[in-house]
Amino acid sequence: MLAVGVYVVALAARRGYPFGAGPRAGTVLAEQVVPLHAHLWDLLHGRGGGDLLVNWNSGYGVPFLPDLVTDLLNPFSLLVLLVPREQVALAVFLGTLLSIGLGTALMTVFLGRLAPGPGWLRALLATGYGLCAWVLVEGVGRPAWLWGLVSLPLVGLAFDRCLRRTGWPLGAVAVALAWVGNFYTAAAATLGAALVLVLRLLVDRRPAGERLRSLGRALAMTATGVAAAAPVLWVTFEAGRTAVPAAVPHPGTPGLTDYLARLLPGTPAGSGLPEVFTGVPVLLLVAALPFNRAVPVRERLVWPLALALVAIAFVWRPSQLLWHVATAPQGDPYRSTFVLAGLLTMAAWVGLAHRPGPLALGCGAALLAGPAALAGARGSTPLTWVLLGAGVPVLVGALWALASTGAGRRRAAATVLGCAVLLGSGAAAYAALGPRDREPDDPTAATTAALPVPVQAVLPAPEPAAEQAAAARRLLRSAEDWPAARADPGPTALTGNDPMLLGGQGGGYRSDYLPLATAQALHSLGAGWLLQGRQTLSAADPVGQALLAVGSSLQPGPTVRRSPAAPLVTVRPPGAPTPPSGAPVWARQQALLGAAVYQVPVLVPGAGPAPTDHGRSGWSLPTTPAGEAGTELTAGCAPGRLAYLYAPYLNGRLSWPGGVLTVRGEQNATALPILPLGPVPADGVVRVTVHVELATQVPASPFGCLDPAALAQAVQGLRAGGARSVRAGGHTVSAELPPGSTGSAVLAVPAVPGWRCGVDGGPSAPAGSVQGLLAVPLGPGASRIGCTFEQPGLAPGLWVSAAAVGGWLLVTVGSWWRRRERAAAPPGPAGLNPPAGRAAGPDVRRC
Known part of the structure; x- marks a missing residue:
């Protein structure tokens, strides 16, 4: 719990949630994570809009399972059950603490598998892993990713069972648990743990045949565990194929000094580089490892080489894809950096377990001074030099004394070492939790700019x-x-x-x-x-x-x-007109409505810089010269109607008799909604002045003038001819229609893949679409429709998972049966059975 305690103290000092204001607006934590946990709270309490397959609350009906398996399968998400709904952010915070604590504890255990040593020493090093810069800068903002912090040592322990021939069924469960909890980080954790397994096999002195059998057991175990998690993988793969494409960042390869600077404490967070810092003790021990003669030569060679290769792989584009399951990482190109932090911690423990002497520690300090001086100008702070200048000599002295023969000196050294680690970790955590150089985009601000004045x-x-x-x-x-x-x-x-x-x-x-x-x-x-x-x-x-x-x-x-x-659910009559491609939004709305409710006037340029007419493609508005009001757009409508403007990618300041609004539309990035301009004045002219900073555009028919009475009459007609009653289940919709209805039933639900519908209890078929909404052909006449959502990828994923579980059961039962037969067999000749209480497998703790 050392890591948890240090994190809480640093967060309290920073007045972060829950010790200060709530999660900062505009972050993924506030925008996505907390609302998703609130929805999970509703589902678990039977109050949700939908079920695990469909979320009726959002997007007018969207699939929910992809969000669930990506952001809510960290087991600690279930903590929402213990808090009132208004406190779901507190449950998220507690889940963050428990993820950090469990990851640190498992790393403490795994270090003992790498090499024997006191638990308290392993815990001190693991604290650096649990509070590495990646956790503080990236992980706490995406609690689902923190399951990767748990997965790395968890999968490492599973591979350790393969080395020790203690049976892999339990290890397969660990792999499946890692991949189900969060497959994004589990993939990187599995790759990192596999690298450690290969390193251990390389330095192992057993015959090559035994080492190959250990590798084969690990491959079979991993395949079984990953296959058991197939529903998660298949669902997210299918959901990703049909999702809005993401803008994937492609940062250039950082310079050597910039990269080395991320190893140092106290450097500003949010630099757009891998957040690698894992603690001054880890840096010192890794630097001292090549000079520690107590460590076998082979280990002194392979560990530094592996660390260098992994560090390069994180920033080289082809190998970067390898750490993200061959897909471009979204949001954070260095999402897997926690693996490098874990490997640094493991290498540090290999050195510390062999008690580095003064020569190794001195050489390590000297080696550390070079990169520190080289990278110091790249974003270092006074805290960087305080932690290095004071921490390194104290750690060198404490570690030297720890290797002495006097019990009193060892106790004093242990006390100094513990205090140094806690104080250094706390100071580094305080710095990492501070203001960022590179804040994430604030979608709330962009949204505000996109909204009409009355809604703001x-x-x-x-x-x-x-x-x-x-x-x-x-x-x-x-x-x-x-x-x-x-x-x-x-x-x-x-x-x-x-x-x-x-x-x-x-x-x-x-x-x-x-x-x-x-x-x-x-x-x-x-x-x-x-x-x-x-x-x-x-x-x-x-x-x-x-x-x-x-x-x-x-x-x-x-x-x-x-x-x-x-x-x-409404009924669209047979032969209802469909707007042509490129029709204005007013025509698209009227086609669905089945009535003409808009007057769509011709745009007439007024005063100011003249716009350029591109026909059906719209109008280009030039930059407004300094000192001028802007380009005036006018249109004629019947007085008393309600005027609206639709220019989704308009960028500038709008002014009209009813108000002023600054908008920031951008092609394919930010699309503005339909904006209300108020009643058409008595002279029948709608006027909008646009002050443009950069050339922008508006559609060919940006104005629409609504007749509210015609809209009310059209809605009444839809209600008269639409569904008599509608029932919505967790992932189903059914409706009773007027008897003999023909044409198509149109559901006010986006037509996402996975919906299947039937008529009058008949067989279901994939739903159709009318202007992007679900549509069900009614044939010669129908009185009832029913639609069910089937998550794409779920069924095949479940089949693969069932096969994996079946194979796992066969292996588990077979292993149990063989152990039972061996226990029942008569004892062999003296000296041929292993001593009681000792495993038959080799001791590979130092491998």
Whole structure:
């Protein structure tokens, strides 16, 4: 628990959560992790919108299993059961502590398998592993990744069983547990543990045949464990294929001095480089290892060579893919750096277990001084030199005294060594938890810029109090009428995943597995998106909300606004027109609505720099010269109608008689939703002035003028001809239609792969799509439809897992039977059986 204690003290000194404000807005922790745990809390308490397969709260209905297996299968996620819903962030924090503690404890045990030595010494070195810079900078922000901290020593212990011939069935369970907990980091952990196994086999003095059999056992064990986790792998693979493509960072190979600087304590976090620092004791002992003559020559050669190769592999593009299962890492190109931290810790223990003498320690200190001086100018801080200048001499003296024969000197050395490790780790942790040089993008700020002025008024402070979230949640619960209608939290008020955090059934959804079909469907109906489409926003205009069955939505105040909406399932008559490719958003909405509710005027340039007309491709707006107001866009509409602007990639400052708004649209990155401009004035002219900093664009028909009465009449028609009743289960939807309905039943749910539908109890078939929404052909006439979601990849993954478990059972039962037969066999001649209590396998602790 040393690592946990040091982390808590450093976090408290920094006034981090839970000792200060909540998780910082804009981070993955606040935007994704906490809302996902809130949704898990709802599911475990039977209050969730959906089940393990479908999340009805977000994105107007999206798959949930990919998010579950990626971010919520760390066993400590179940701590949400122990806290009230308002305190799920506390459960996430406790899970972080337990992951750090378990990873450190397992590393302590594994170090004992590498070489014998006192447990307290192993615990001190393992503390550096549990508090390595990767944990403090990257891991605590993505608690699921912290399972990698556990997986590395866990898989290492499993491989150790193969070396000792103690049976691999239990090791296969350990491998499966690692891969199920988080397959991203488990892949890297397995590769790192396999490298350690190869190193141990290289220095092992057993015959080559025995070593090859150990390697074969490890391969069979790993294959069985990974195959048992096949549902996780297959589901995420299929979900990734159909998700919005991510922008993958491709950092250049860092310079040697920049890389070496990441080994030093106290360097600023968030530099865009691998976070490698694992503690001053580890650095000193690794530097001293080649000079420690008590260590066999072969080990002194292979460990430094392996560390150098792994360090290079993390920054060389082809080998970097190897650490990420041959796929480009998303979000963090150095997600696997904890493996290098673990290998450094292991190499340090190999040296410490052989008690380095003064010559080795002195040479190690000298070797460490060179890179430190070389890299010192690359982001070092005063704390860097304090920890190195004071820590290294103290550690050299303590480690030298530890090897002495006097009991008193050894006790004093142990005390000094323990205090030095704890104080140094605490200071380094305090520095790593401080402000970052490279803060992550704040999607909340981008979202605010993308929202209409009336909706921005609902936004609370950047770090909202729990009372605000609770109040919004109570309002939404009072308005819920699912599945008759949706209660939408509206455009982002607190996080990108407000529907999971606050409840309701909205379009807001941020995920690494956001289906491309969802993003495209909502975008085509005028909703916005962020993060290259990996975060969708709720529909903010009346027509979009009506089409998506939004009967109530969160508004400024906050209050709830109720509005007439189409039912979740409507009937589209045969031969209904389909808008042509490239049609404006107004035409796409009207085609689904089945009625003309917009007046779509022709854009007429007004005062200011003249825009360029590109026909159906739209208009280019030039940069506004200094001192000018901007380019004026005008259009004529009937007075009294409600004017709207749709220019998803517009970048500039808008001003019109009703208000001012700065927007930051960007092609394929940030798409603005439909923006309300207010009633058309008495002169019938809609005017918007755009002040442009960089040349931007608007569609060919950016203005739409809505007739609210026509919309109400159209919605009434959809309700009259739509479903009489709708039932939504965990991952099913069924509806009773007017008898003899023909055409297509359209569900206000994005048509993501996996939906299968049937008519009147008949066989199911893959669902169709109408403008990105689920559609079911009704044939000559139908009165009932039923749809079920089947997660792509789950069924084949379960078959592979079942086969692996079957094979594992056969091996386990066979091993048990052989042991039983040996126990029942008469004793052999004296001296041929191993002594009682001693394993028949070789002692490989020093291998």
